[in-house]
Amino acid sequence: MKCTSILTSFLTLSFVIAFAQESTTPQGHTNQNKFRQLYNELATPNAYRTASGAPGPAYYQQQADYVMELTLNDDTQELFGDQTITYTNNSPEMLSYLWLQLDQNVRARDGQSFDRLDNGNDYYGTQRAVGPGFINAYILEEKFDGGFKIDLLQGADGVDLPYTVHQTMMRIDLPTSLASGTAISFRLKWHYNIPNRQFWDARSGYEYFKKDDNYAYFIAQFFPRMAVYNDVEGWQNQQFWGNGEFALPFGDYDVKITVPDDHIVESTGVLENRKAVYSSTMMKRFKEAKKSYDAPVFIVTQEEAEANEKSTPTGTKTWHFTAKNVRDFAFASSRKFIVDMMNVDVNGNDVMAVSVYPKEGNPLWEQWSTKTVASALKSYSRMTFDYPYHKAVSVHADDVGMEYPMICFNFGRPDESGYYSDRTKFGMIGVIIHEVGHNFFPMIVNSDERQWGWMDEGLNSFVQIIAEQDFGKSHPDAIPGMEHYPSDDMDPQNIVPYMSGDQDFIAPIMANPENVYQLGPNAYSKPATALNILRETVMGRELFDHAFKTFSQ
Numbered sequence: 001m002k003c004t005s006i007l008t009s010f011l012t013l014s015f016v017i018a019f020a021q022e023s024t025t026p027q028g029h030t031n032q033n034k035f036r037q038l039y040n041e042l043a044t045p046n047a048y049r050t051a052s053g054a055p056g057p058a059y060y061q062q063q064a065d066y067v068m069e070l071t072l073n074d075d076t077q078e079l080f081g082d083q084t085i086t087y088t089n090n091s092p093e094m095l096s097y098l099w100l101q102l103d104q105n106v107r108a109r110d111g112q113s114f115d116r117l118d119n120g121n122d123y124y125g126t127q128r129a130v131g132p133g134f135i136n137a138y139i140l141e142e143k144f145d146g147g148f149k150i151d152l153l154q155g156a157d158g159v160d161l162p163y164t165v166h167q168t169m170m171r172i173d174l175p176t177s178l179a180s181g182t183a184i185s186f187r188l189k190w191h192y193n194i195p196n197r198q199f200w201d202a203r204s205g206y207e208y209f210k211k212d213d214n215y216a217y218f219i220a221q222f223f224p225r226m227a228v229y230n231d232v233e234g235w236q237n238q239q240f241w242g243n244g245e246f247a248l249p250f251g252d253y254d255v256k257i258t259v260p261d262d263h264i265v266e267s268t269g270v271l272e273n274r275k276a277v278y279s280s281t282m283m284k285r286f287k288e289a290k291k292s293y294d295a296p297v298f299i300v301t302q303e304e305a306e307a308n309e310k311s312t313p314t315g316t317k318t319w320h321f322t323a324k325n326v327r328d329f330a331f332a333s334s335r336k337f338i339v340d341m342m343n344v345d346v347n348g349n350d351v352m353a354v355s356v357y358p359k360e361g362n363p364l365w366e367q368w369s370t371k372t373v374a375s376a377l378k379s380y381s382r383m384t385f386d387y388p389y390h391k392a393v394s395v396h397a398d399d400v401g402m403e404y405p406m407i408c409f410n411f412g413r414p415d416e417s418g419y420y421s422d423r424t425k426f427g428m429i430g431v432i433i434h435e436v437g438h439n440f441f442p443m444i445v446n447s448d449e450r451q452w453g454w455m456d457e458g459l460n461s462f463v464q465i466i467a468e469q470d471f472g473k474s475h476p477d478a479i480p481g482m483e484h485y486p487s488d489d490m491d492p493q494n495i496v497p498y499m500s501g502d503q504d505f506i507a508p509i510m511a512n513p514e515n516v517y518q519l520g521p522n523a524y525s526k527p528a529t530a531l532n533i534l535r536e537t538v539m540g541r542e543l544f545d546h547a548f549k550t551f552s553q
Helices: 002-019 103-107 132-140 280-289 302-309 364-383 422-437 454-474 492-499 519-538 541-552
Strands: 063-073 078-088 095-101 149-155 163-166 169-178 183-193 205-209 214-219 251-260 264-267 297-300 316-326 331-334 338-346 349-357 391-396 402-404 407-410
Touching (some): 149 169, 251 331, 264 316, 264 349, 280 297, 280 338, 297 302, 302 338, 338 364, 364 541, 407 422, 454 519, 492 519
Parallel strands (some): 063 251
Antiparallel strands (some): 063 078, 149 183, 205 214, 214 331, 297 338, 338 349
16 A cells, blocks of 8 residues: 555656646646646556556567677778667567668768757757858768668568668568567668767767877667567657657677777677687786776776877777677777776676776776766665666766666866866766666666657656765765765756746656757756655655665566
């Protein structure tokens, strides 16, 4: 009885958030009573999903397994892929076609999304001005085409499959419908030009370091990925415009990444050939890191990374990773990378906290990145469920924070003299906690980010606040002179200017992330603040934490 009341309160908050901002009743709308019962709002229970929200007896998930061979061309900044997808239809329906996501087509020359590229809206959803350099490179000189080039699409029998590309989505028409309980395998070969991540403000791409004439690559959304098919809406085939992120099925990955032989690679998954790609010195240090629970151990030092910057590759090296039951895959590669690791005890399970960064990130990154990863894993596991993967990797990539299973890209860079302000330090620690936290929401709790942004960003931002306070308590030397870690979304009064602003530019949190003006407050701050109020004031921590853990599990 108590559990039911707690969960009911938790659900009630979601709808209060959505409707509390309507200061006047729009014409044609009735019954805006904030205390009306929820029966008309809740989905009808069925065989797929029960009244509690848990899976019902007929619930299913589709499975998409990938075998990929990737080649990174460091001279031309191109990525080439040869992949086989095995798609298992666990639904009760016959499928006559399949939908795949082609997210890189957001930068295709012939695409229709120029005005909505993923550099088009900032954190608050404000359309940003495009400079003359961008116009010159994109429109006038036509230098860059970042879209997928599909070189081959064949079934397992070697026969070409018909397909249609519509902007960032691709439909494959099957010669024979895929029956329930059966699987289909098909092969795709593709390549594309990797974007300059800073120039395009892209979620993935490269950063060019002019001083030493080197590149660091942060590669994600880089392969044709299966779209979600479920009992709620069938195919989730909404276009990728930039703000709405990703909905993906789970599957197994077997990925071989060929790069210049002086590059260091980290990615989603288990490194299967560590002895082949690590030097004997790196292997020795890796074994030491597995025994270190208090401080990071360098696998590649800054001195070694700086020597690598001056090196010339003599050939290539292939890094082999596998991952079981994950919804996505990403990797980073560069000859500039410093690597450090430490072990984290997550309720009796060993997890490697890993940081990968160029010298430009120091001294900030070697001081705080891996310790932040370790602290975040413990906090999120306490609030939700035990972290299930064997590692969590934080990669230093200037400007944008972004998340994928087991690996995330994070900003926070000192100036050229090595100086960094408290703002830079807290910004880096906060974004690492946030992006590591996305392993829980939505990488494991697999919400549809393209449809419901707050279900991933708001829930994660809420736990981020708690994790930041935990970090401050366990690392007081990181916040000298402060009583608490300065969490921006911790104090409810900080949301007041947004909530009391022009109501024509405020949307309910249940709005699609492409249809809001101020995505940051809408999807991140407002739900995080409301959950914080519910925990600290309405329910109390004991009741709330039990409900939140139950919901997460």
